[in-house]
Amino acid sequence: MFEHAETGPARAVPGETPVPGRPRVGVVLAAGHSERLAGVTGGGSKALVRVGGRSLVERAVRGLLAEGIERVVVVVGYQAGPVAAVVNRLAPGRVRAALAENWELGNGVSLAAAEPHLAGEASSCW
Numbered sequence: 001m002f003e004h005a006e007t008g009p010a011r012a013v014p015g016e017t018p019v020p021g022r023p024r025v026g027v028v029l030a031a032g033h034s035e036r037l038a039g040v041t042g043g044g045s046k047a048l049v050r051v052g053g054r055s056l057v058e059r060a061v062r063g064l065l066a067e068g069i070e071r072v073v074v075v076v077g078y079q080a081g082p083v084a085a086v087v088n089r090l091a092p093g094r095v096r097a098a099l100a101e102n103w104e105l106g107n108g109v110s111l112a113a114a115e116p117h118l119a120g121e122a123s124s125c126w
C-alpha cells in the first residue's frame with residue numbers, strides 16, 4: 001500500500017552531481033489530524049487540501065524535487081490510505097509514503113517513522 005508510482009515527471013534530474021553538504025533525501029511530515037484546520041479540511045487531512053489544482057502534499061514534494069532533492073519520504077498517519085495514494089503517484093522510485101503507526105503521539109514519532117528510509121544517508125539539516 002505504501003509503494004511508489006508515477007503520474008508526472010519531476011523537474012530535477014536523477015543522477016545529477018550532488019552538491020557537497022546538501023541533503024539528498026527530504027522528509028515531509030503529513031501524518032497529523034489537522035485539527036486547527038478542521039473548518040477547511042472538513043475533518044480530512046490537511047495534506048489533501050487543494051490549492052491551485054494541487055494538493056498541499058504534492059506541492060511540498062514537487063518543490064523538494066525541483067530543488068534537486070533526489071528522494072522524498074512522506075510520513076503518513078491520519079487518513080494514511082488516501083494521502084499515500086496521492087504520494088505514491090508522484091515520482092517513480094523517488095517518492096514513497098512511510099506509515100507512522102503511532103502518529104497521534106506527535107511529530108517526533110512521525111519523524112522517527114522516516115528513519116528506516118534514510119539508512120546510509122549522512123545526517124544534515126538544510
